[in-house]
Amino acid sequence: MNDPRVLVTGATGFLGRHLLRALRSSGVSSAVLVRGASGWDAQPWAHEAGDVSVVEGNPLDAERWRDRAELRGIKTIFHSAGMVSHSRQNPEEMMRFNVDGTLAMVHAAKAIGARLVFISSSGTVGCFPFKDMTADEDSPYAEPLVSNWPYYVSKIRAERDARRLAAHLGVELSIVRPPVLLGPDDHRHRSTGWVKKVLENKVPAVPRGGMHFTDVRDVATALVRLHELERPRPVYHMPGHAMTLREFFNTVIEVSGARPIRRPMPPWAALGLAKVAGLTPRRPSWIPDPVVLEMSLCFWGLSSLYAHELGYDPRSARQTLSDTVSWLRSGTLASEVPGNTSHAQRPAASTTPVQPTSEM
Secondary structure (H helix, E strand, O other): OOOOOEEEEOOOOHHHHHHHHHHHHOOOOEEEEEOOHHHHHOOOOHHHHOOOEEEEOOHHHHHHHOOOHHHOOOOEEEEOOOOOOOOOOOOHHHHHHHHHHHHHHHHHHHHHOOEEEEEOOHHHOOEEOOOOOOEOOOOOOOHHHHOOOHHHHHHHHHHHHHHHHHHHHOOOEEEEEOOEEEOOOOOOOOOOHHHHHHHOOOOOEEOOOEEEEEEHHHHHHHHHHHHHOOOOOOEEEOOOEEEEHHHHHHHHHHHHOOOOOOEEOOHHHHHHHHHHHHHOOOOOOOOOOHHHHHHOOOEEOEOOOOHHHHOOOOOOHHHHHHHHHHHHHOOOOHHHOOOOOOHHHOOOOOOOOOOOOOOO
């Protein structure tokens, strides 16, 4: 194969899969950073990425792998690996991976002589108490709302610290903030889990909050364009479709023919459940984490000053949701997850209404 021009962390994830596919379609050779070559080879869809170079390691041990000869021609590092936990319980490991891992990737970019593209989260800036509010690339962090939610705290800290370190080391850094990613081929069943719950009639009531999502394929295509730019900007947003949770679930119902969700969940009920969950030493499995319940009362929105420079043009909400539903109903999900042989082997999904979330 040609010498790789791009290194992708988080290559076995939802966005990583689509990014590698888009890079191959554009003729860009890639390398992937994975924990083990055998784990990469075990992915049933790994062939979609083409003949990639496999580098064993993780962001936290960058000193061990960053000087490998096959990485010397890398122009862009896409750092999309991250840990996600919407909980206040034991966030230390997630904080370390998301913050220290990102800083290690800045050092790796310096050693390799590459630019770093850090895939962060729209939740660092785009969370609001009211509907129809948006944040662009110049907006401040949403700390008044998210400061008690460790995942978003870790992303804000990673952004700030990486920006300072990159400036100190002279590394070109671009931060990309997408919202929830939907679309086909979510082999880990994270982002699209709530669409599946609607199809299975496992959303008995809907909180008052909002949902903001876009198509993973459109984000992947835009990232390829970012790689090709001579001078990318420091921050890019990838706005999608902002809806209330009611509107989101109703649209899924319309495109899928699933049964309607008739009951709303008033704010006092969600807050009451959150309080009970936070005070209970052993939270019952049917009650979501308090953070998730708190998130279900907020609204999410992005706008962008610069996304057009990446040719970013998200397809319609209905198209994304239709394609997501079609893929979920195709029966391919279990066969794409190593170790799974049937849908029945997955843990049972909670029937409690909560905010749809993803790694973003």
